[in-house]
Amino acid sequence: MRGSYGDRDRGRDRGPRFGSSSRRSPPPPKFGNPGERLRKKKWNLDELPKFEKNFYNENQEIQRMTQYDLEEFRRKKEITVRGSGCPKPVTHFHQAQFPQYVMDVLLHQNFKEPTPIQAQGFPLALSGRDMVGIAQTGSGKTLAYLLPAIVHINHQPYLERGDGPICLVLAPTRELAQQVQQVAYEYGKSSRIKSTCVYGGAPKGPQIRDLERGTEICIATPGRLIDFLEVGKTNLRRCTYLVLDEADRMLDMGFEPQIRKIVDQIRPDRQTLMWSATWPKEVRQLAEDFLKEYVQINVGALELSANHNILQIVDVCMETEKDNKLMQLMEEIMAEKENKTIIFVETKKRCDELTRRMRRDGLFRTSPKRQAEQPGTILGAKTAPPLCNATTA
Known part of the structure; x- marks a missing residue:
C-alpha cells in the first residue's frame, strides 16, 4: 500500500493489482455510435480488491463547534446541505488535515481560507462519501475535488503495467480539461502523482503514450476517452x-450516452463526486443513477440566475438601428486600449457583412493575406474573433 496519510514510501509492498486479467486484442476501427463496442460489466463486489476511501479525522477545533456555530457559518456562507451524515465544514485549510505536501502548495499559492464549497466539500470528499456540489463557476470546485483525490490516490496500491487511472475527471470541453490538468499537476507533483489530459481535436499519439506509461489522474472529455476505451489504449479497472x-453542461452538450457507457466500465463501489452550476431534473436523474446515499451541497440559489459580478446592459431596438448602435458601441469600447470584444451573430453571412463594414469604416486593419485566409473573421489588436451561428441578443 502507499503508506500513511502523507507518506509514499517506495519501499513498501505495492499491494494487489486491481483487475489483473489479460487484455483482449483491440477491436477494429468503428464508425457511428460512439462506444457501441463497449459492454456493460457485471461486477461481483466479493471478488473485487478492497480499497480505502475514508481518510477524514475531525479536527479538535471542529469538534468544539456548536450546533449554533455550525448553522451560523452555513448561513453566512449560503451553504445548504441535503442528506444525512454530512460532516461539519472546515473554516481553515489546516482543519482538513491535509498532508504537509498539499499544505505547502496551498501556502505557496497564498490562499487564506477555503471557499464555501471547499469548506463543506473537503471533509465530505475526504470521508469517502458520494456527493453533489452545486455552486457557480469560479467558486473553487476544482480544488474541492482534486485535493481529496490526491489523498485518495496516496492510499491506493501503486499503478502497475497496464493499469488505468485511479482518479477520472470527466469534463465537457478541452479548455476546462486543460485547466483542471494544470491544477492537478501543480498539486500532484510534490508527491509524484502523474496526471494527463485526454481530449478531442488534438493528436492521439502523445495522449496514448501518457496513458500507457501510467497516470494516476486522467482528465478527459467523454468522446476521446470512449475512443481509447474501445481500442484498449486504457481501462478503468483501477x-x-x-x-x-x-x-449540467455535459448533458446540455449531449454527452449523457457517453457518460453512461464510461461509468459502466467503473466498479460500482467507487467514490463519485458530481459538480454542477445548476440543478435541473436531468442532472438530478444522473445523480440518482450514479451516486449512492449521497449528500448534496448547495452554495447560493439552486435556480439559474445571472452573475451579479458582471455588468449586463440590454438595449432593445429596431432591426434597422442595430448596425449604427453597434458601431457606436465599438467606438466606445475601443477607447480603452486593452479591451477585447466578442460579437455574436446569427449566421456566417451576417458575420461577413459586419466584417466588411468594420473594415470599411476603419475600425480594424488586417493584412490582405490574413483577410484572404479568414474572410469572415474580424482580427485586430483590440478584438477577439467573432463567433458565428450564435443567437443575437
Whole structure:
C-alpha cells in the first residue's frame, strides 16, 4: 500500500493489482455510435480488491463547534446541505488535515481560507462519501475535488503495467480539461502523482503514450476517452474516484450516452463526486443513477440566475438601428486600449457583412493575406474573433 496519510514510501509492498486479467486484442476501427463496442460489466463486489476511501479525522477545533456555530457559518456562507451524515465544514485549510505536501502548495499559492464549497466539500470528499456540489463557476470546485483525490490516490496500491487511472475527471470541453490538468499537476507533483489530459481535436499519439506509461489522474472529455476505451489504449479497472465536472453542461452538450457507457466500465463501489452550476431534473436523474446515499451541497440559489459580478446592459431596438448602435458601441469600447470584444451573430453571412463594414469604416486593419485566409473573421489588436451561428441578443 502507499503508506500513511502523507507518506509514499517506495519501499513498501505495492499491494494487489486491481483487475489483473489479460487484455483482449483491440477491436477494429468503428464508425457511428460512439462506444457501441463497449459492454456493460457485471461486477461481483466479493471478488473485487478492497480499497480505502475514508481518510477524514475531525479536527479538535471542529469538534468544539456548536450546533449554533455550525448553522451560523452555513448561513453566512449560503451553504445548504441535503442528506444525512454530512460532516461539519472546515473554516481553515489546516482543519482538513491535509498532508504537509498539499499544505505547502496551498501556502505557496497564498490562499487564506477555503471557499464555501471547499469548506463543506473537503471533509465530505475526504470521508469517502458520494456527493453533489452545486455552486457557480469560479467558486473553487476544482480544488474541492482534486485535493481529496490526491489523498485518495496516496492510499491506493501503486499503478502497475497496464493499469488505468485511479482518479477520472470527466469534463465537457478541452479548455476546462486543460485547466483542471494544470491544477492537478501543480498539486500532484510534490508527491509524484502523474496526471494527463485526454481530449478531442488534438493528436492521439502523445495522449496514448501518457496513458500507457501510467497516470494516476486522467482528465478527459467523454468522446476521446470512449475512443481509447474501445481500442484498449486504457481501462478503468483501477478507477475508484470518479468526478463529473460541470455535469449540467455535459448533458446540455449531449454527452449523457457517453457518460453512461464510461461509468459502466467503473466498479460500482467507487467514490463519485458530481459538480454542477445548476440543478435541473436531468442532472438530478444522473445523480440518482450514479451516486449512492449521497449528500448534496448547495452554495447560493439552486435556480439559474445571472452573475451579479458582471455588468449586463440590454438595449432593445429596431432591426434597422442595430448596425449604427453597434458601431457606436465599438467606438466606445475601443477607447480603452486593452479591451477585447466578442460579437455574436446569427449566421456566417451576417458575420461577413459586419466584417466588411468594420473594415470599411476603419475600425480594424488586417493584412490582405490574413483577410484572404479568414474572410469572415474580424482580427485586430483590440478584438477577439467573432463567433458565428450564435443567437443575437
